[in-house]
Amino acid sequence: MAAALVVLTALAGWEALVRGGVVDALLLPAPTDVVQALWTDRSLLAEDLAVTAGEVVLGLTAAVAVGVALGVSMHLSVPVRKALRPLVIGSQAVPIPVIAPLFILVLGFGLAPKVLMVALVCFFPVTINLYDGLRDVDPDARKLLRSLDASRWQRLRLLEAPSALPTTFTGIKIAAAVAVIGAVFAEWAGSDRGLGHTLLIANGQLESARAFAATFLLFALAIALYGLFALLERRVVDWTPRTAPEGGP
Amino acid sequence: MDLELTSVRKAYGDVVALDGVTLAAGANETVAVVGPSGCGKSTLLELVCGLSAPDAGEVRSPPAALMPQRDGLLPWLSALDNAGLARRVAGEPRERARAAAHAHFAAFGLEGFERSRPSELSGGMRQRVAFLRTLLAGRPVLCLDEPFGALDALTRGQMQRWLAGALAKEPRTVLLVTHDVEEAVLLADRIVLLSPRPGRVVETLEVPLPRPRARTDLAVVELRERALAALGDPERVSA
Numbered sequence: 001m002a003a004a005l006v007v008l009t010a011l012a013g014w015e016a017l018v019r020g021g022v023v024d025a026l027l028l029p030a031p032t033d034v035v036q037a038l039w040t041d042r043s044l045l046a047e048d049l050a051v052t053a054g055e056v057v058l059g060l061t062a063a064v065a066v067g068v069a070l071g072v073s074m075h076l077s078v079p080v081r082k083a084l085r086p087l088v089i090g091s092q093a094v095p096i097p098v099i100a101p102l103f104i105l106v107l108g109f110g111l112a113p114k115v116l117m118v119a120l121v122c123f124f125p126v127t128i129n130l131y132d133g134l135r136d137v138d139p140d141a142r143k144l145l146r147s148l149d150a151s152r153w154q155r156l157r158l159l160e161a162p163s164a165l166p167t168t169f170t171g172i173k174i175a176a177a178v179a180v181i182g183a184v185f186a187e188w189a190g191s192d193r194g195l196g197h198t199l200l201i202a203n204g205q206l207e208s209a210r211a212f213a214a215t216f217l218l219f220a221l222a223i224a225l226y227g228l229f230a231l232l233e234r235r236v237v238d239w240t241p242r243t244a245p246e247g248g249p
Numbered sequence: 250m251d252l253e254l255t256s257v258r259k260a261y262g263d264v265v266a267l268d269g270v271t272l273a274a275g276a277n278e279t280v281a282v283v284g285p286s287g288c289g290k291s292t293l294l295e296l297v298c299g300l301s302a303p304d305a306g307e308v309r310s311p312p313a314a315l316m317p318q319r320d321g322l323l324p325w326l327s328a329l330d331n332a333g334l335a336r337r338v339a340g341e342p343r344e345r346a347r348a349a350a351h352a353h354f355a356a357f358g359l360e361g362f363e364r365s366r367p368s369e370l371s372g373g374m375r376q377r378v379a380f381l382r383t384l385l386a387g388r389p390v391l392c393l394d395e396p397f398g399a400l401d402a403l404t405r406g407q408m409q410r411w412l413a414g415a416l417a418k419e420p421r422t423v424l425l426v427t428h429d430v431e432e433a434v435l436l437a438d439r440i441v442l443l444s445p446r447p448g449r450v451v452e453t454l455e456v457p458l459p460r461p462r463a464r465t466d467l468a469v470v471e472l473r474e475r476a477l478a479a480l481g482d483p484e485r486v487s488a
Contacts, residue, residue, distance in 0.1 A: 138321070140317035140318060140319050140320075140321040141317075141321045141322075141323060143295070143300060143315065143317050143321070144315060144317050144321040144334075145338065146300055147298045147299075147300060147313075147314065147315035148314075148334070148335050148338040148339070148386060149338070150338045154338055158323070158334070158337070158338070159323065162323070162325045163323075163325075165325075237325075239324045239325040239366050239368065240324070240368075
């Protein structure tokens, strides 16, 4: 309710600024112009949204799969951890706009470089949050399972994996929120479709209303994905009390 | 087979947790280990449960089940699944582990809470679930690490009476670690008093009192005072 009020007030202020001629409508379209662009370009934008959403969903799926595989194997094996940790961290230092054209060069203009780009942006928070979650286990429960002679697999399945679920979901939600960035950069580097592509073209043609409309859909896509995983998290991680837990020691 | 520790020493780096500790428990005896915080009580239980090896001395014990200091319940499992955890780890299918646990739920005052998560249980109930889990491990020795330390005084009293009753019905060899001298006198056949770090045996007291015992029994009060004096409680030493 309060959020809606804030947004409405901001939109009204924005509209007034543009209509009053304070800001050039070519640089900043009024909200009503953006809504109009959303409507008139709806068939183009819907197609773009479907393309970009497909790239993002596939990329996120790949990122979760890779993140889980990396997180678990780094947790289970010291040599794997030592070998992969610098690479995993280093992968995040790679500037995306620089590497995106390389992906296109090697993998062509199809879906593959986009999915890879999204996965590259997204696998890191999943890996690290899962890995940390697997290690951060209640020491008493760890002692208990060892005293019961639990096998390595049993410790992973009965204790570490469930206890890592909340942080893993946090990682996936972060990934969902930033996934769109990867898709947009990949489309900029080489694509004839998608919201990122349309954004780039509209910018060049000073079609700022259309550019804003595309940006708005990127927004909506990120929020929808985040919300989806937040919902899933509440379904899966159903043991944490909704109210604040009891006070500490 | 009896549980026996002989001249056990255990250090973590420079910190000596236990030094020259000798104690024994016969079959179905309850031995309480009492001492101030940081005297290596938990270390002692880890040795008996085989979680670590002593640096010197000898630990002989039949297989032991551990009840960790804070209950160690898994928050994502129901009370029933937590109680049956040891059975599942031992390889039993989930349904059989549940059935084994459920057979005790009424006697443990847990009926109706089978599906509750630990966060929905009271402190006393959590301890009962944890104790049932320890019992269902099916090992001859139970190692209880401050089982009632986190409870309020009223609940603690109830739980002590309850544990005494449960052990009377299902006798086991129990190693009970506590900092509560009174709890030791109420529950144990023998009390081993440990000094502050490094933990050494100060004195071993036999508790030849009939059960059930009440905290107001004269013999209980006397023993408690003797134990406290031996531990060097400043208030009592002068008295």
